[in-house]
Amino acid sequence: MELLIGRDPEQNQLAVIADGKPYRLDVGGKVPNTVSRYKPAEHTAHCRILLDGEKGMRFENLNPQNESYVNGQMVERCRVLPESRIELGPDLYAINLQQIIKFVGYRPEYSIKHLSAVWREYDEALLNLQLEQQKKQNQQRLQGIISQLSMLCVIIPSVLPIIQIPSWLRAVLVIAAISMAGYFYWKGTRPDETFVMKKRNLDKEFKKKYICPNPKCKHFLGFIAYDTLQYKKGCSDCSCNYKC
Ligand SMILES: [Zn+2]
Known part of the structure; x- marks a missing residue:
């Protein structure tokens, strides 16, 4: 002005x-x-x-x-x-x-262009975290299926003696189910590896960067996509205007 x-x-x-x-x-x-x-x-x-x-x-x-x-x-x-x-x-x-x-x-004006990259980085990291979580859930389902198959290998020959299942197959399935169960238990004992902790750390870093560009304000702008932020006139805390 x-x-x-x-x-x-x-x-x-x-x-x-x-x-x-x-x-x-x-x-x-x-x-x-x-x-x-x-x-x-x-x-x-x-x-x-x-x-x-x-x-x-x-x-x-x-x-x-x-x-x-x-x-x-x-x-x-x-x-x-x-x-x-x-x-x-x-x-x-x-x-x-x-x-x-x-x-x-x-009302002083501040550029928010740099926040576009901050949002994109957060959004991609969050998507990767969700995909990783989905993968873990699928692995746990697989462990459940293998456990059930190993049980069937014991039940079926006892009910229908004409069906014989090789003992090595039963052993492989049991070992696989126990190994996977042990692996998931070990993972569960490491809190930093859990989705909740990874998400919390990601949010913490994001909150430090996605802030009002006015050096006297630096208020966290919220989990608002950059595209939506562009339509906001400015910061409600310090009354500055945004330049996109
Ligand atoms: Zn502000």
């Missing part, structure tokens, strides 16, 4: 033009003549302040004949903060940048 700040020539009040839209601040007293006028036709005033969420705020004196002071130093252009002491003209007419920012309804 560009702020042009100068003296309103008609009422000697402070004129603030935010992105071409004029605001007249009632500052409770007349602005001295040493503050340059706002001239709409020339698109100029005493000074200009550029507000950018990522690059910060930059002050610029718009005419070499003007005098502008930031924190007591005469300046032509410099970086400023909302709380910087800004004074215009030799009479040191003070303007309150914090008040002006609030008055014109400025």
Whole structure:
């Protein structure tokens, strides 16, 4: 956002033009003549302040004949903060940048493009985790089938003696079922290997990265897909706007 700040020539009040839209601040007293006028036709005033969420705020004196002071130093252009002491003209007419920012309804903008890769990485990792879990469940089902087959190998010859099942086949099935059961039990004793713990760790890392780009906020944006996030105007916690 560009702020042009100068003296309103008609009422000697402070004129603030935010992105071409004029605001007249009632500052409770007349602005001295040493503050340059706002001239709409020339698109100029005493000074200009550029507000950018990522690059910060930059002050610029718009005419070499003007005098502008930031924190007591005469300046032509410099970086400023909302709380910087800004004074215009030799009479040191003070303007309150914090008040002006609030008055014109400025919301800093921050890019969220980098969050696209963060979301994609999380989404892929979650899908892989779910597929891995599905595979484990299928293996456990297979173990159940092998156990049942080994039981059938014992039951069938006892009910129908004409059907003979080789003893080596029974032994192989029993050993396979016991081995698989032992393997799954061992896996179950390692909490870090469980789906719940892997998912918890994945979410924890995601929550550290998928945050509001405003360095003063850094609020977790939720488990919201990046495509959906683009439609949100901005962060509800710090009132910044998103740039996609
Ligand atoms: Zn925020």
